[in-house]
Amino acid sequence: MTLLVATPLIMLPGGFHRFVLPKLAILFLALCLGLLAPATSRPGRPTVLILAAIVGTYVIAALSSGDLSAAIVGRWPRYEGLPVLLLYVGLLVVGARVLGGSSASTSRRYLVHGLCFSMLVLAPIAVAEAAGLRPLGGADDIRPGATLGNATDLGLAGLVACLLLLPPALWSKNKLAQIGAAAAGVVTVTSGSRACILILVICGIMLFGFKAFQLLKSGKPVHAIVALLGFVGVAAVLSWSIPSVAERLFSMETVTGRVYLWEASLQALSGNMLLGLGAGHFVDILPSHLSDAFAKNVGTEFPADSPHMLLLQLVSAGGLFFLLSVAAAVCMVLVVGVGRIRTSPLNEHKLFLMGALTATCGYGFALMTHFTSPGTTAVVCVLAGAILGKAPVQNEAIDSPRGRASDVARISAVGLALVGAIVAGVAASAEIPMKSGTDLAAAGEIPRATEEFEQAKALRPWDQDIDLLAAQAFAVRAVKGDTTAAAAATTWAGTAVERNPSSMEALTALSIGQLGTGDVQSARKTLDMQIERSPWTSEPHLLRGLAKASGQDLEGAIADIERAAALTPKPERALNILSELYVVSGQTDKAIEVEERLARAR
Structure with a gap:
């Protein structure tokens, strides 16, 4: 009791x-x-x-x-x-x-x-x-x-x-x-x-x-x-x-x-x-x-x-x-x-x-x-x-x-209950290196973060989501331009996708890692796969728009970012990027319209 x-x-x-x-x-x-x-x-x-x-x-x-x-x-x-x-x-x-x-x-x-x-x-x-x-x-x-x-x-x-x-x-x-x-x-x-x-x-x-x-x-x-x-x-x-x-x-x-x-x-x-x-x-x-x-x-x-x-x-x-x-x-x-x-x-x-x-x-x-x-x-x-x-x-x-x-x-x-208590106790201890790895990844300490995630995986080898959580932690850092974090995100997300090919979250982390390492073609393929499976998910459209923009396909990038903005109740991030794309493409009147939409969204 x-x-x-x-x-x-x-x-x-x-x-x-x-x-x-x-x-x-x-x-x-x-x-x-x-x-x-x-x-x-x-x-x-x-x-x-x-x-x-x-x-x-x-x-x-x-x-x-x-x-x-x-x-x-x-x-x-x-x-x-x-x-x-x-x-x-x-x-x-x-x-x-x-x-x-x-x-x-x-x-x-x-x-x-x-x-x-x-x-x-x-x-x-x-x-x-x-x-x-x-x-x-x-x-x-x-x-x-x-x-x-x-x-x-x-x-x-x-x-x-x-x-x-x-x-x-x-x-x-x-x-x-x-x-x-x-x-x-x-x-x-x-x-x-x-x-x-x-x-x-x-x-x-x-x-x-x-x-x-x-x-x-x-x-x-x-x-x-x-x-x-x-x-x-x-x-x-x-x-x-x-x-x-x-x-x-x-x-x-x-x-x-x-x-x-x-x-x-x-x-x-x-x-x-x-x-x-x-x-x-x-x-x-x-x-x-x-x-x-x-x-x-x-x-x-x-x-x-x-x-x-x-x-x-x-x-x-x-x-x-x-x-x-x-x-x-x-x-x-x-x-x-x-x-x-x-x-x-x-x-x-x-x-x-x-x-x-x-x-x-x-x-x-x-x-x-x-x-x-x-x-x-x-x-x-x-x-x-x-x-x-x-x-x-x-x-x-x-x-x-x-x-x-x-x-x-x-x-x-x-x-069996005693075994369950022991296994759950050991599994719970993996939360400490998981937290440490996440904090280290956010700080840019990628090698040390990788060690912590590996330790967590050793304590909880049956948990397929450790690879996914590690990949997401590295992807957050990769978005800021850290190529080492992007490489780590690609590695861990690749393992997560291999274990669970239907995971949209793992595919998103993988595409972020691929974009961060400059592998735009692979990222495009990953994002195409995501959008084909779920055309209603905002993030893949946004990432594919960025990938197209890096390849100078501004028209395709604008279309994807527009779609991303339409698929979220919080479109501020997508609208900011869209405004910049319109400016780069010389469509200042469209950029002004997007800024007005952004002001209303805020």
Whole structure:
């Protein structure tokens, strides 16, 4: 329980991507210890069969995917491949083992209190970040996510904790639960996630409304009104008093962006619904299914690695059968949870079940605009398992063949979880040289940067994205005219393309390196290939325009730069280059028009 509730707080200071792999290492260790802990209940046979179906359908889809290694181990940055799926399944089993049943009150209380302390740590960090400060580092122009690394993940962590803590806070008068629920609510609101805030308000109104109804029936109408209106008032004041949060509440930019992304995702999945694309392959397939409207309104500078909707994410990773298996598990959680809440007396266990079911449902609804992540999904899996736990294991004959087989499977799972913790820990340590290599590349220390990236690759040889990330770091420096960085970008990007020929990001880094080393013909071929695959991506058009300009093909360069400017919501860079090209070509009137467009864009 300690490791589980501490996971949202775990990060690796000084790492390149500090948030995922360290959390995975701790979660695998938590799974290992959870499987060794004395059991108070067990998952029923239907639950076990559904979990087996989830894993089985995923494996079948992975074996059928175009990139087996990515489907098995996952891709940067969340690495949600088969090991992480097994981790989620294992944590659900652990939740059933140690949190289910009437005799698990101590474990449940420990989980509740632990989440309270986690939220008390996260709340001041979230408030500071909402105020524009960066206590954990990060650029001023991005939405930070405290120790979760993503603002919506931060909101999800607060949402799940708040919904779990609200029932004991309202009905048991548990002071720590009340403080923890308030802190979790602050975390949710200050994250700026509209989906999380909306779901928190809806679920909060339901819980406070039920409490108000009870107060009204007991002859306390004033208390009832104060309880309900007080919750709504506090949520409104928090939301409108923080400028960054209030601004997002009325912004439609990401809402329309999600719609465009879902349309493109459906296009990408249209011929692969049955078995999906394979985990981690979405980011490479999506660019071939975009549109001018997507490029203009959303932008293609930062390729999406998920459809940002749980249903589409599940289909993408494992196909329709995988989706149906997960849906069956969700339905079982709902049916069992509602049934047990209705038949249980109002005690600690019932309040926990109410909070666990509300938190699980709230998390699921929030994922209709987001994606899963180890920092948030793990706790929900444990809560789902706690709902499904049944029949004390002490009532069964542990010397029976079934009991012995169960013990063998459990000990095997313990061994695999321990291996997972070690591998994830070693993989997380690679984030240190990755960060160092990126910083050295930006400073122009190319040989030293190469050594750091080689060290990271030795620590994480299974991760195909290290080559890509190194190539992108060198490409950033190559754009500034560093020919040594351009040569390094060409080398690392070439390896990345060899491992994953469909990666548009790797091809972009390769073309930048080729341009920087003066190999314009090779760069033109690489960019032609990119544009043929995805004519809606802005960067290849921009780079090809520069390549044509270097070959004195000013007419072709102008056409490509015009196209690049039309395919991005932020055309300032392309318009600046376009203005210069018009001046060089002697078309001053066109240059003046472009300057006017540039002024409007700014």
